[in-house]
Amino acid sequence: SQQGEEDPQALSIQEGENATMNCSYKTSINNLQWYRQNSGRGLVHLILIRSNEREKHSGRLRVTLDTSKKSSSLLITASRAADTASYFCATDDGGSRLTFGEGTQLTVNP
């Protein structure tokens, strides 16, 4: 089974609204990353949060990490139509191997 599991599987919102996606994992991690994948394209790295960090910001992105609950959330504020994509969390245990979740499909309606 996948290390990371995203919730919800699909999310549809209006432009300007905030979007929150969650990721849960099973084993201890060193880092957790979020990636975006536009339809038919490769993945793009968004943000990395280390296991000793609780929150991190990058532009309109806010990531939180709760290692006691083995979960992370990605918040996209003031969403735009261009944010429509699939979002994946990925974890590593200190090595360079990433384990990806199943992804959340976000649709932002103009």
Added chain:
Amino acid sequence: EAGVAQSPRYKIIEKRQSVAFWCNPISGHATLYWYQQILGQGPKLLIQFQNNGVVDDSQLPKDRFSAERLKGVDSTLKIQPAKLEDSAVYLCASSPNIYEQYFGPGTRLTVT
């Protein structure tokens, strides 16, 4: 900076045929990865190279999949013979460190 290049972008083959994918990583990136992404799922690591040596191929179906990275730069991934369940997008990624990975556009394989 040029990104990760992959070819072909699309490939349709019949089951039991062979197919090969090519990847050119970002210049200077020592680590190269091949992932398989089945529709509706996250990418699954097939093999990881550090320069021209294999670091992790534990999830590579070695009876039909093979990969090489000659001279520690370009890489090829081969499937022989292909099965219907191999239909997926094959993603190549490279990395300068153990954190951020840079992905290519992928090759969409359809096995009929």
